[in-house]
Amino acid sequence: MADGYDLTVLSAALPVILAKHEWGLTAATAGVVASIQMLGLLIGAILSGSLRDRIGGRKMLILNLLFFSIFTAIVPLAPNAAVLGAFRFLGGLGLGGIIPVMIVLVSEFSPPGRRHLNNTVLLMGTAVGGLLAPLSGALILPHANFRWLFVVGGLFPLIVLVPLVGKFVPESPTYLLTRRADEARTIADRYGIELDETVAPMASDGERTRSNALRYLFNRSRVARTVLLLIAEFFIMGVALGLTSTWLPQYLVLGGFEITSALLVSVTTFAGAIVGGLVGGWLQDRTNPKLIVVIGCFGGAATLLLIGAALQVAALVYVLVFALGFLNTIYIMNGFIANSHPAAVRATMVGLAFGVGRTGGIFLTAAGGWVAAAALPPAANFWLWSVALFIPAVVLLFARSTSSVPAAGAVANAPAVASTVG
Secondary structure, eight states: OHHHHHHHHHHHHHHHHHHHTGGGOOHHHHHHHHHHHHHHHHHHHHHHHHHHHHHOHHHHHHHHHHHHHHHHHTGGGOOSHHHHHHHHHHHHHHHTTHHHHHHHHHHHHSOGGGHHHHHHHHHHHHHHHHHHHHHHHHHHTTTSOTTHHHHHHHHHIIIIIHHHHHHHOOOOHHHHTTTOHHHHHHHHHHHTOOHHHHOOOOOSSHHHHHHHHHHHHTSTTTHHHHHHHHHHHHHHHHHIIIIIIIIHHHHHHHTTOOHHHHHHHHHHHHHHHHHHHHHHHHHHTTSOHHHHHHHHHHHHHHHHHHHHHTTTOHHHHHHHHHHHHHTOOHHHHHHHHHHTSOHHHHHHHHHHHHHHHHHHHHHHHHHHHHHHHTTOOHHHHHHHHHHHHHHHHHHHHTSOSSOOOOOGGGGGGHHHHHHHOO
């Protein structure tokens, strides 16, 4: 929830910021500020992947929460756009590692038949947070300064989530297995995890573990699939961060909606994402998980075309934006990536995917600002974004649904795998 709220809070405040020229921002410079946060998300995901191997997922999660909540809460103190960008960048460093760490933990603790659904349930928190940001904006902005939106987004994780994570979230048995094996077995027994099947033996040296995993993922028999998945993630996460979490309310304002109405329309996007994500995760556990992502991408691209054509009919826009959220593929895509790889390479692949996806967020968020500043016909703003969803739909058609990989334990010796497979 904290992740989704923070990614969307600037979008909720943006119409007021631009209308009042707060911090001297324009549509183009606001896109740059949003992209700076995405850069922080990218670097944070990379740093978290490295530190996670050294201190564990639970400690990494707490550290990330502390870092991002502090720099979100102090955003109202920024005197100008440069300091605002610095605060958003630093907050992004902490925010960037939260979801990758949790995806790996949930995949590890889930029974095989529920991994896609459980990951989707986890990521529904992002959708709920994304829904709460524009809803909070619709409630707060008519009566109080928009800066309160950032204060709420920073204090909630600092005061509530950090203590709860410290008390209730267990450490990863994968991390503990070569460090405190008895503790790893105790946690595995408590949560019903079969260590032989779910947790691959890991090298005690984190650098060696990541090197083996990278060799495994980019072995000549898998490199094409890995690259295609990363390209798809670039566009899918780029649309989620650049359009849904940043520019959608402003595009609706350009299309003739009042600010409050535009924020309420954005709320329906995340409401649709909650329903669609749960349905998609349930279907992924029962059929081809890649096919569900492909259908969502094609459907989302078509829905964006329809939104552009229907801007003058407010009721229809509400329905179509709900459908856009229902077809939002970022939640089911990340579950697909996590659960189509062995446990020993899962953290590395998820980290790579989030790094590439957030790079997509940087570029597409900045591009969204240029589109908003270009004074295009309102419908064209949505039609251009439809292309960004059509591309991953096509790319995924060429990626194998499952990787032809041996058991997870084989990853512990990736060079040998590389010489014998493919």
